[in-house]
Amino acid sequence: IMAVSSSYPPYPPSPTFQPVLERIATEIGQTPGRGRPADYIPALAACDPRRFGMAVAEIDGTVYGVGDWRQPFSTQSITKVFTLALDLAREGDELWEHVGREPSGNPFNSLVQLEYENGIPRNPFINAGALVVTDRLQTRTGDAAGTLLAFLRAESGNAELTFDKEVAASEATHGDRNAALAHFMASYGNIDNPVPVLLEQYFRQCSIEASCADLALATSFLARHGLRADGSRLLTQSQAKQVNAVMLTCGTYDAAGDFAYRVGLPGKSGVGGGIIAVVPGRCTLCVWSPGLDERGNSVAGVAALDRFTTLTGVSVF
Numbered sequence: 544i545m546a547v548s549s550s551y552p553p554y555p556p557s558p559t560f561q562p563v564l565e566r567i568a569t570e571i572g573q574t575p576g577r578g579r580p581a582d583y584i585p586a587l588a589a590c591d592p593r594r595f596g597m598a599v600a601e602i603d604g605t606v607y608g609v610g611d612w613r614q615p616f617s618t619q620s621i622t623k624v625f626t627l628a629l630d631l632a633r634e635g636d637e638l639w640e641h642v643g644r645e646p647s648g649n650p651f652n653s654l655v656q657l658e659y660e661n662g663i664p665r666n667p668f669i670n671a672g673a674l675v676v677t678d679r680l681q682t683r684t685g686d687a688a689g690t691l692l693a694f695l696r697a698e699s700g701n702a703e704l705t706f707d708k709e710v711a712a713s714e715a716t717h718g719d720r721n722a723a724l725a726h727f728m729a730s731y732g733n734i735d736n737p738v739p740v741l742l743e744q745y746f747r748q749c750s751i752e753a754s755c756a757d758l759a760l761a762t763s764f765l766a767r768h769g770l771r772a773d774g775s776r777l778l779t780q781s782q783a784k785q786v787n788a789v790m791l792t793c794g795t796y797d798a799a800g801d802f803a804y805r806v807g808l809p810g811k812s813g814v815g816g817g818i819i820a821v822v823p824g825r826c827t828l829c830v831w832s833p834g835l836d837e838r839g840n841s842v843a844g845v846a847a848l849d850r851f852t853t854l855t856g857v858s859v860f
């Protein structure tokens with residue numbers, strides 16, 4: 544049996560991530576064809592697809608960034624990670640009786656599996672599953688979106704984070720599909736609150752604006768095995784592992800396999816063009832660029848995370 548030298552570092556030594564971020568930003572800047580901003584609401588369609596920002600937060604709170612890394616953007620489905628963690632911390636495994644944890648292989652807003660599977664969504668990151676999680680958090684807190692906002696403010700250290708009322712109102716105007724998902728699940732007894740109450744909470748949740756720096760910091764509890772910024776525990780080590788695992792398998796919808804192959808990290812995207820990613824025990828990342836591919840993931844965002852794990856060798860594999 545050969546002993547592995549104890550001097551072998553777990554990752555390539557990297558005194559700072561700044562040079563690699565700058566190299567990635569230069570490469571991305573020279574890459575044409577960056578997808579199209581989400582156009583289902585006017586507030587998102589107006590974003591310039593050439594915007595690009597990226598931040599890395601070490602677990603001690605040191606943040607590196609490049610480009611538009613301090614520019615607030617619409618967090619959208621990225622918030623589904625935080626509502627999942629907040630609800631799991633409160634109710635534990637009972638949650639998994641109401642939402643599954645298998646990749647759906649379908650678009651994020653698909654209705655098709657719900658009828659075959661008796662109103663139990665495949666996972667907490669497709670819209671149907673996120674609606675179940677927000678409903679349960681609403682039952683436990685009386686203000687799911689407010690609880691989420693307070694958590695994001697505390698973890699990012701940015702008390703200015705807020706809802707974008709225009710985005711929330713636009714979502715409500717174009718909310719027929721989410722309303723259909725919620726009503727359909729309610730018919731199976733899998734939604735507790737009145738559907739209009741749930742939808743208002745969900746649209747406010749999606750409308751939160753935050754920057755790459757804010758989101759990288761807010762995600763750090765998943766790299767710290769469940770510990771919050773103030774040292775208190777939100778999730779058990781095992782629950783933090785579970786959330787990271789579901790992000791890896793379901794966080795980028797029907798592109799989760801390709802994202803895992805290219806990036807090799809748990810990640811979660813939103814149609815605002817942001818993606819968060821976790822290196823457990825090491826750091827968190829957030830990248831933003833509003834141009835999306837046909838599955839709703841940021842084209843430049845996935846490319847930048849792909850380059851980051853390739854150039855640094857930092858990944859979970």
Ligand code: DON
Nearest residue numbers: 619620651749812813814839
């Ligand atoms: O539910 C919706 O349609 C949006 N508010 C959020 C969707 C989203 O970000 C899905 N992500 N890629």
